[in-house]
Structure formats: structure tokens, C-alpha cells
Amino acid sequence: MLEHTPIQSSGFSNIGPEDQRTGFCLRVRQPNYRGLRLSLVEGIRVVVDGHEFPAASNRYRMAGRTYSLQELDAETQVRWPVGTAMEVLVDKPGGLAAGVHLVEVEVLLRHPYFPPQFRPTPVHDRRHITIIR
Numbered sequence: 719m720l721e722h723t724p725i726q727s728s729g730f731s732n733i734g735p736e737d738q739r740t741g742f743c744l745r746v747r748q749p750n751y752r753g754l755r756l757s758l759v760e761g762i763r764v765v766v767d768g769h770e771f772p773a774a775s776n777r778y779r780m781a782g783r784t785y786s787l788q789e790l791d792a793e794t795q796v797r798w799p800v801g802t803a804m805e806v807l808v809d810k811p812g813g814l815a816a817g818v819h820l821v822e823v824e825v826l827l828r829h830p831y832f833p834p835q836f837r838p839t840p841v842h843d844r845r846h847i848t849i850i851r
Contacts, residue, residue: 724749724843725823726803732813739813742766743779745803749825749841753800756780756793760826762806766819771808773826779805818848 729745746762748754761773778785781796784807798804806823825841 723747723845724825724841725821725845725847727845727847729803729805730821730847733807734813740811741807741809742814743805743807744821744823744847745805746823746825746843747803748798748800749843750800750827753797754827756785756790756796756798758828759790759798759804760828761787761790762804762826763824764806764808765822766808766814768820771810773824775809777807777809779807818846821845821847 724747726745726747729743732739732742734740744764756778759778762776762778763773764771764776774787776787778787778790780798780802783796785793822842822844825843827841
């Protein structure tokens, strides 16, 4: 079940075998009022316990495929539907320690139908979620 906030507590986990963690993954719900093409996603900036992981460094998984930020920009066929979560894959050797972490995201979306001076601000979310192991 998807939660109302962009950051989803389910799916927050480390990537890789326990002794060879390469990073962590979190799920972010589509925050727009309607679906959009992946080419309109300008990235998702992640901050965990005060440490920033820039949008350009993260990878994004949608519809069974993993994209770099440059590949998202070129993807005009795949959509991010409302009510769907995208996985954000963050490189961090060793992953995150088990326990509660303060996680923040900034979802950057391009709104081509708004003139620049009226474009909505990025969507921010902040919450404590737990890595089990």
C-alpha cells in the first residue's frame, strides 16, 4: 500500500549482500497531480542523516528498468503514473547502518506547460524511516 507522503517506508533497504553493501534504495511516490513522462523528471535529491546524495549521482528504477539521470531525460515513452513509486538507488559503499534514519528527498519535476516564473517549487518530504539490517 502506498502512503500519502512521497517517501515510502516500505522498500527502504540496503543494496547487495550483507558483507558487500554497495548502497541503499528508497521508494518515492509520484507527487504530481497527474502522471508524467520520465523525461520530465529532473532527478530526486536524497539527504540521509544530513549527508546529501545529489540527484545526478542517483539511479532510478521504473517499470523494470534502471536509468541514470541522463537516461531519464531521454526517456519519452515510459510514464511515471500517479499512485506509483519509483525506486531511487543511491551509491554508498557499505550501505546504511541498521536503525532509524532521518531521510529527506527533493523531487525535481519539469512542468513544460507553466511559464518559468510560475513553475511549482520542488516537492520536499522528510521523515524518519528504519533500515532493518
